[in-house]
Amino acid sequence: MNEPMNDPMNDPTRQMTNSRQVLSRLRTLMSEEAGGQTRLDAITDLMAQEMHVEVCSIYLFRDEETLELCATQGLNPEAVHQTRMRLGEGLVGRIAKHGQIINTDNAPGTRGFRYMPETGEEAYSSFLGVPIQRLGETLGVMVVQSKEVRTYSEEEVGVIEVVAMVIAEMTELGAFVGDGAALSARHQRPVLFNGTVAQEGAAAGQVWLHEPRVVVANPIAEDPEREMERLNTAVEELRVGVDRMLSTAAKGDKEQLQVLEAYRMFANSKGWMRRMEEDIGLGLSAEAAVEKEQSTARARMSQVTDPYLRERLHDLDDLSNRLLRILTGQGKETGAEMPESPVLVARNIGPAELLDYGRQLKGIVLEEGSVGSHAAIVARALALPLIVHADRITTEALNGDPILVDGDQGAVHLRPDDTVVSAFRDKMAMQAKAQERYASIRDLPAETLCGRRVALHMNAGLMADLPSLDSSGAEAVGLFRTELQFLTNSHMPKRSELSQVYARVMDAAKDKRVVFRTLDIGSDKVLPYMRAVQEPNPALGWRAVRVALDKPGVMRMQVQAIIRAAAGRPLTLMFPFVAQREEFTRSRAEVDKAIERERILGHPLPASLEVGAMLETPSLAFAPDTLYRDVDFLSIGGNDLKQFFFAADRENELVRRRYDTLNVSFLTFIETIVDRCAALETPLSFCGEDAGRPIEAACLAAIGMRTLSMRPASIGPVKSILRRTNLDDLRDVIHQAREDGLQSVRGPVMEHLRSKL
Ligand code: PEP
Ligand code: MG
Numbered sequence: 126m127n128e129p130m131n132d133p134m135n136d137p138t139r140q141m142t143n144s145r146q147v148l149s150r151l152r153t154l155m156s157e158e159a160g161g162q163t164r165l166d167a168i169t170d171l172m173a174q175e176m177h178v179e180v181c182s183i184y185l186f187r188d189e190e191t192l193e194l195c196a197t198q199g200l201n202p203e204a205v206h207q208t209r210m211r212l213g214e215g216l217v218g219r220i221a222k223h224g225q226i227i228n229t230d231n232a233p234g235t236r237g238f239r240y241m242p243e244t245g246e247e248a249y250s251s252f253l254g255v256p257i258q259r260l261g262e263t264l265g266v267m268v269v270q271s272k273e274v275r276t277y278s279e280e281e282v283g284v285i286e287v288v289a290m291v292i293a294e295m296t297e298l299g300a301f302v303g304d305g306a307a308l309s310a311r312h313q314r315p316v317l318f319n320g321t322v323a324q325e326g327a328a329a330g331q332v333w334l335h336e337p338r339v340v341v342a343n344p345i346a347e348d349p350e351r352e353m354e355r356l357n358t359a360v361e362e363l364r365v366g367v368d369r370m371l372s373t374a375a376k377g378d379k380e381q382l383q384v385l386e387a388y389r390m391f392a393n394s395k396g397w398m399r400r401m402e403e404d405i406g407l408g409l410s411a412e413a414a415v416e417k418e419q420s421t422a423r424a425r426m427s428q429v430t431d432p433y434l435r436e437r438l439h440d441l442d443d444l445s446n447r448l449l450r451i452l453t454g455q456g457k458e459t460g461a462e463m464p465e466s467p468v469l470v471a472r473n474i475g476p477a478e479l480l481d482y483g484r485q486l487k488g489i490v491l492e493e494g495s496v497g498s499h500a501a502i503v504a505r506a507l508a509l510p511l512i513v514h515a516d517r518i519t520t521e522a523l524n525g526d527p528i529l530v531d532g533d534q535g536a537v538h539l540r541p542d543d544t545v546v547s548a549f550r551d552k553m554a555m556q557a558k559a560q561e562r563y564a565s566i567r568d569l570p571a572e573t574l575c576g577r578r579v580a581l582h583m584n585a586g587l588m589a590d591l592p593s594l595d596s597s598g599a600e601a602v603g604l605f606r607t608e609l610q611f612l613t614n615s616h617m618p619k620r621s622e623l624s625q626v627y628a629r630v631m632d633a634a635k636d637k638r639v640v641f642r643t644l645d646i647g648s649d650k651v652l653p654y655m656r657a658v659q660e661p662n663p664a665l666g667w668r669a670v671r672v673a674l675d676k677p678g679v680m681r682m683q684v685q686a687i688i689r690a691a692a693g694r695p696l697t698l699m700f701p702f703v704a705q706r707e708e709f710t711r712s713r714a715e716v717d718k719a720i721e722r723e724r725i726l727g728h729p730l731p732a733s734l735e736v737g738a739m740l741e742t743p744s745l746a747f748a749p750d751t752l753y754r755d756v757d758f759l760s761i762g763g764n765d766l767k768q769f770f771f772a773a774d775r776e777n778e779l780v781r782r783r784y785d786t787l788n789v790s791f792l793t794f795i796e797t798i799v800d801r802c803a804a805l806e807t808p809l810s811f812c813g814e815d816a817g818r819p820i821e822a823a824c825l826a827a828i829g830m831r832t833l834s835m836r837p838a839s840i841g842p843v844k845s846i847l848r849r850t851n852l853d854d855l856r857d858v859i860h861q862a863r864e865d866g867l868q869s870v871r872g873p874v875m876e877h878l879r880s881k882l
Contacts, residue, residue: 144284148408152345165196173198178271185265200244215239224424253277259293261423294344318515318537323501326510328488328530330466339449344413356411359451387440419445477613488530563841567598571844574851582834591633593837601638603834604812627690645701669702696731703738706752741765753805763813787871799829819846827855
């Protein structure tokens, strides 16, 4: 019997060997000393030879919209750096736009084909083009063409894909830097990101990546078996790690469990493993194979609109990063030195991690995040400019890149050019000048031109805030948000721990008053170690004093801790989110009980006690007079009050800026509260973010508010404007605008202040 003839074209190992050979030659080529253009030319030569095609070309992005032919074997050499196409134009432009391969035996007959006479490509019928991508970002397109009418085999597509991936990796490492504009390495161009401001301020510094990108320095491997083994060992380690996380995860935290389950599913996914093994078979190293799959998932992520699917692709992305770290040994500690003025860049960050960095940072830019996130609360407490929703910044930024954060506009300039730098420098200089001005009035009272005194207090939430009491000239801490100690902990803090923190806060404040607000959790502030309750409308849900009264254990513990910390000193307490009188009286009763308990135990009692409520729901404005007499003081939480007044979620980008604080309805509402408090002699303050905005603060003072509590950095600007304002005149302007039927008083107020200041 005749042995069947071995058809080399059908031998599955043949193509593998070929692709490995191609990659091996590519590696040799890349290791030679050469300029960028020479390298690209050599790659196109090599690929044309190995693939037995007449044409091999490389197109790279020249700018965000234009691709340029950067190297070719087979097309007219004169066309190099001359032929350009816009994103979406022609077959190459389409590949770049959609990140998808085109493989056709009849290029001129394919939809979108554009004839480019200068290249002489009309003679070629078959066409295979693949995107050159790194981590889902398209850097260019690689094309092979031949006269023969044929479609390229799966293996051939695989080879080109792998080579494209290596080119992308090399681009990252700067292998093509040098000759020609379009050959510049990625990550060299200036990029502007327009994000959302979560904390105002300006910062200039250098990028510090919270999770540095893993750099795959060896995309090509000689020994596939060894790479398979490396991959298998790393995946095993990954699986064990995920199982460990699952076994220790908080059982009540559905979201975390869902993410971890997704991790486990991906870590055990046969399809994922198979694709990576195939890539290794083609000649990639284990880490390059992981990155190739990650890149495909990222490209898909940008196309998918379903939020659930997007989340899962994100999970796969996270998991790939973990696997890459295991494979390369590059953890968070990459050995890189933190730059002098670090601006933290991350996809997202937890509050505890942010606190660890502390004030050494100059600013923070997050790809995700939200204005009301815990990280944002910490950033605010640390007075660090914070921009969220800076889409794709973690893909663009490299450690050490110059970066400017404009927390007024929400703009982030990465690798800014000289004009931007100098404009920004001017802006910072103006701000520094203003700071000097504020410093010069630090010890002067906020006394208006009409002789009224407005007390300026500061909001705080961390020990680290306390030095600002002196430097800002604040007269007191008008709001100490106590939830940060709970949010940044992985377990419920103990009474003794809390007591120590509160005592240190009072020590640091010396004889200045500190208004401790009891725990305000629920809604956006979810404790990681407490069972999360699924609520359709968390902002209107089981939060703050409602939780405290239904489950009084934590409130009792906290109140005891604060009383113990006071030990012989005056104590001021305030309950958040009181919506009706009974909530206040029951909470107050808890405080009285706690004092009694301390007395029985023989512990020193506070020298004096004031207990107040936050007015954050419109209902409290209309509560019976008895409430106004029960409380020792009221403090308007304008952030919440405004969201309920206008029914506009304070965290929803679509609506949160929709209604002006200086809207006549809102201002009139505040004025009625001021008048009621004056008539009933209830001390009143305002501690929402608006208290720290100079124009808003002046208007609040004009309608009778005499205590404003704000971020420390706002005290100077607010004092400065108040000292130059006549509140009677300003009140007349506000009332006139109301009589004139205007929607907001902002226009006339600004005009008035401009003419006077
Ligand atoms: C407010 O609602 O205005 C307030 C000061 O409280 P928080 O921002 O912590 O909800
Ligand atoms: Mg509030």
